[in-house]
Amino acid sequence: MKRADVIDMFTRLRELDPHPTTELDYASPFELLVAVVLSAQATDVGVNKATKKLYPVANTPQAILKLGEEGLKRYISTIGLFNAKAKNVIALCRLLVEHHGSEVPRTREALEALPGVGRKTANVVLNTAFGEPTIAVDTHIFRVANRTGLAPGKDVRTVEDKLVKVIPAEFRQDAHHWLILHGRYVCKARKPDCPHCVIRDLCRYRDKTVED
Incomplete structure (x- = not known):
């Protein structure tokens, strides 16, 4: 062209x-990060239905860690690949708490080091949460x-x-x-x-x- x-x-x-803007519902960089991880091979509509129930109960790394993997699964079981995604989200939350002060990192390298986060997810977060001109x-x-x-x-x-x-x-x-x-x-x-x-x-x- x-x-x-x-x-x-x-x-x-x-x-x-x-x-x-994105059609995923979120109110913080962390909520966006989790939603994008959950959206792999799933629809935004399906993810929004799950997070609408999850986020009022747990929308921080600490709160999701408190739920535990099995507790998280109850909220996201309608989403495809929910077992693997629950495992990744729990591991992701643990790394955020232990290495990033519970904050979502603002660099591609740090984002891609999180479980369940590849280049595409990192690009979405950098663009939508932090205003970087990336393309996922x-x-x-x-x-x-x-x-x-x-x-x-x-x-x-x-x-x-x-x-x-x-x-x-x-x-x-x-x-x-x-x-x-x-x-x-x-x-x-x-x-x-x-x-x-x-x-x-x-x-x-x-x-x-x-x-x-």
Whole structure:
């Protein structure tokens, strides 16, 4: 995609949604961190249902440690892979208490050293909780980047590096959210809604859908 088209693309997405943010419910960096860890291979809606019950009871590392692994499982059992996630969240909370004064660290290295936290989760926390212009490439962003021709790549890291390179600085802070929401609601996996897409004329996708 040409630079002028990239600028046009994000200008349109910004006009459509000037202040995009995550659809995960959270009220602190810690709540966001746990929600993102729980969201792996799960929907934001499903995670929000679980944390709506969990966070009024336990929304700090100490409180979740007090619940224990089995206690935590009772709140997150509706989420996929909840056994492994409960184990990771408990271990994560222990590290936060022992090494970070119960605070969520603000560096990628420290975040990625936490159990259950990979590059994508670290990017989400850095971007959404701490205002860093990072881009977390999930399945939606990977699909949109490839379909549109914005930043084609065969793997997640390649796409992330290309996105950081091609997206102008003025859009980078919110680009992550615009691309996720566009992939979730418009550029959907099975059948993209090209007729109602605000960037369809800029998009390089060859098999655009038409009105039924």
